[in-house]
Amino acid sequence: MDVTKYYDKIYSFKDYEQEAGKIAQIIEQRLCSEGRHLLDIACGTGRHVEYLKDQFEVEGLDISQEMLTIARRRNPNVPFHQDNMTDFDLGRTFNVITCLFSAIGYAKTLELASKAIACMGRHIIRGGLLIVEPWFTPRAWHPGTAHALLIDEPNLKIARVSTSLMKGRVSYFDLHHLIGTPEGTTHFVEHHELGLFEIEEMKQMFADAGLSVTYDPRGIANRGLYVGKKTK
Numbered sequence: 498m499d500v501t502k503y504y505d506k507i508y509s510f511k512d513y514e515q516e517a518g519k520i521a522q523i524i525e526q527r528l529c530s531e532g533r534h535l536l537d538i539a540c541g542t543g544r545h546v547e548y549l550k551d552q553f554e555v556e557g558l559d560i561s562q563e564m565l566t567i568a569r570r571r572n573p574n575v576p577f578h579q580d581n582m583t584d585f586d587l588g589r590t591f592n593v594i595t596c597l598f599s600a601i602g603y604a605k606t607l608e609l610a611s612k613a614i615a616c617m618g619r620h621i622i623r624g625g626l627l628i629v630e631p632w633f634t635p636r637a638w639h640p641g642t643a644h645a646l647l648i649d650e651p652n653l654k655i656a657r658v659s660t661s662l663m664k665g666r667v668s669y670f671d672l673h674h675l676i677g678t679p680e681g682t683t684h685f686v687e688h689h690e691l692g693l694f695e696i697e698e699m700k701q702m703f704a705d706a707g708l709s710v711t712y713d714p715r716g717i718a719n720r721g722l723y724v725g726k727k728t729k
């Protein structure tokens with residue numbers, strides 16, 4: 498079973514419209530290049546794209562075909578690319594690249610995250626921006642803690658329970674979903690592994706990619722935010 502179709506229900510607590518508004522504000526304040534081309538990397542179901550597409554010429558990229566199917570349905574006129582953020586070549590540049598909701602963590606290792614940031618950097622025009630919302634730092638991740646989320650609608654019940662774990666510099670957890678619908682109740686487990694990177698390590702990745710960077714510990718959703726500007 499694929500829980501992708503429940504992704505938007507599970508993350509219905511997120512205010513994508515407000516987050517996209519904050520991203521747009523940062524772009525207006527910091528962008529130093531002509532044009533409005535924006536690429537959202539690891540765009541998921543296209544929720545940020547939905548609120549950015551009126552102000553920018555937006556494209557999306559994600560590794561998951563299932564996520565992209567939903568993103569395309571939501572944003573029928575937006576081009577989407579199925580590709581890997583650590584190694585893609587769209588053959589063109591953008592004024593802004595975003596990578597939000599901690600998706601950079603899925604690169605898993607420092608080496609692959611650096612590759613991803615470098616790859617994103619190569620797709621940005623001089624004076625353009627790379628905006629990355631990070632996953633946890635090693636110190637902020639608390640292994641051995643249990644978490645639960647409940648969706649309680651008349652015809653849909655989802656109980657999602659997990660325990661946060663850590664091996665070396667990788668956080669991992671199994672998301673156990675109990676999904677109840679009028680047709681019956683099913684159980685599905687989704688395994689996740691995300692790399693834990695230090696702030697200084699992230700900043701170094703930006704510098705290595707030719708981007709000057711600032712870090713805001715709050716960002717758009719209290720997860721922190723790196724804003725890099727391509728200087729050359």
Ligand SMILES: C[S@@+](CC[C@H](N)C(=O)[O-])C[C@H]1O[C@@H](n2cnc3c(N)ncnc32)[C@H](O)[C@@H]1O
Binds near residue numbers: 580600
């Ligand atoms: C937590 S979701 C975030 C989705 C979206 N940005 C949002 O805010 O809802 C992480 C996304 O990263 C995508 N992803 C994971 N590894 C990836 C990779 N190597 N390249 C591109 N996308 C990846 C997943 O398919 C998923 O859509």
